[in-house]
Amino acid sequence: MYTEFISSEGLIRNAIKSRKKLDIFDYERPVGIQIFGGDEESLSLAAKIVDVTNPDLLDINFGCPVKKVALKGAGAGVLKDIDLMVRLTKAVVDSSSLPVTVKTRLGWDDATKNIEEVAERLQDVGIKALAIHGRTRTQMYKGEADWTLIGKIKSNSRIHIPIFGNGDIDSPEKALEYKNRYGVDGIMIGRAAIGYPWIFKEIKHYLKTNAHLPAPTLEERVEVAKTHLHKSVAWKGPIVGIYEMRRHYANYLKGLPNIKEYRQKLVTLSTVAEIDEVLDDVALAYSGYEFLKSPIELVNYHEKCPV
Numbered sequence: 001m002y003t004e005f006i007s008s009e010g011l012i013r014n015a016i017k018s019r020k021k022l023d024i025f026d027y028e029r030p031v032g033i034q035i036f037g038g039d040e041e042s043l044s045l046a047a048k049i050v051d052v053t054n055p056d057l058l059d060i061n062f063g064c065p066v067k068k069v070a071l072k073g074a075g076a077g078v079l080k081d082i083d084l085m086v087r088l089t090k091a092v093v094d095s096s097s098l099p100v101t102v103k104t105r106l107g108w109d110d111a112t113k114n115i116e117e118v119a120e121r122l123q124d125v126g127i128k129a130l131a132i133h134g135r136t137r138t139q140m141y142k143g144e145a146d147w148t149l150i151g152k153i154k155s156n157s158r159i160h161i162p163i164f165g166n167g168d169i170d171s172p173e174k175a176l177e178y179k180n181r182y183g184v185d186g187i188m189i190g191r192a193a194i195g196y197p198w199i200f201k202e203i204k205h206y207l208k209t210n211a212h213l214p215a216p217t218l219e220e221r222v223e224v225a226k227t228h229l230h231k232s233v234a235w236k237g238p239i240v241g242i243y244e245m246r247r248h249y250a251n252y253l254k255g256l257p258n259i260k261e262y263r264q265k266l267v268t269l270s271t272v273a274e275i276d277e278v279l280d281d282v283a284l285a286y287s288g289y290e291f292l293k294s295p296i297e298l299v300n301y302h303e304k305c306p307v
């Protein structure tokens with residue numbers, strides 16, 4: 001598990017929002033803190049700040065495709081200049097006492113899928129694991145993730161660090177199939193976990209036993225949505241906590257027929273007590289409902305972000 005990425009510039013400026021993201025709860029361990037930036041000195045200073053908070057590892061984000069990150073020369077923007085990427089990574093490795101890992105994409109665009117060179121050179125400057133999303137930056141979330149290059153890196157005899165594959169895993173079957181086919185040391189999951197955190201437990205169980213866990217009941221889904229809301233408010237305060245939760249209800253309740261009216265209430269109410277009450281109403285109204293299909297749906301999150 002990793003934190004949401006944290007701006008190195010924000011950390012150095014002591015921005016409250018960035019510092020808050022350094023909070024670690026022991027039950028999250030092993031946990032990595034992820035930073036991003038495009039400047040050696042900032043990343044190096046940020047790495048020293050992260051060190052003090054004592055996570056289990058420090059991850060650098062060279063994969064974020066959104067405009068305000070990538071076009072400012074950070075996140076996936078660094079994929080345009082591999083020498084710079086190597087220098088940035090070395091600066092972090094040299095400044096941190098933690099194991100440093102990297103998360104990135106296949107390359108900037110179709111013509112520059114340089115992940116094989118990236119993997120070797122980043123390993124040479126000391127990273128301890130590499131996570132690869134099987135898309136380029138210009139692809140954003142379009143098309144299907146291409147894992148063939150991920151598999152190629154895994155089978156490169158020069159590579160000895162763990163390689164984690166990422167992109168489009170949304171079921172236990174697919175996790176097993178991709179793990180076997182591409183030989184990766186681990187699988188990283190993003191969108192499938194949004195509103196469906198059971199995915200991790202389900203995949204782990206399937207990999208171990210080849211059998212499926214029963215799907216969470218409606219009551220469990222509602223209970224977890226409520227816990228999520230309460231934790232969000234406890235950590236971020238009532239205004240941000242309630243506001244940020246609004247994007248999650250649709251995912252928790254996906255698959256329930258005629259849920260629109262409840263959903264509309266959930267995204268307009270502004271106290272925890274009122275939201276809890278609506279969630280309890282949902283649990284009551286749909287009690288015993290059997291979900292016909294998996295509620296997981298991989299959404300193109302950044303489709304409105306023009307390349």
Ligand SMILES: Cc1cc2nc3c(=O)[nH]c(=O)nc-3n(C[C@H](O)[C@H](O)[C@H](O)COP(=O)(O)O)c2cc1C
Pocket residue numbers: 003004005034061063103133166167168169188189190191192298301
């Ligand atoms: C809303 C959202 C936020 C994300 N935030 C981060 C992030 O902070 N750091 C990161 O490395 N990747 C982030 N990602 C990318 C995912 O980790 C992952 O690489 C990508 O979604 C593809 O994997 P998936 O098909 O399993 O979703 C984010 C993705 C989404 C949809």
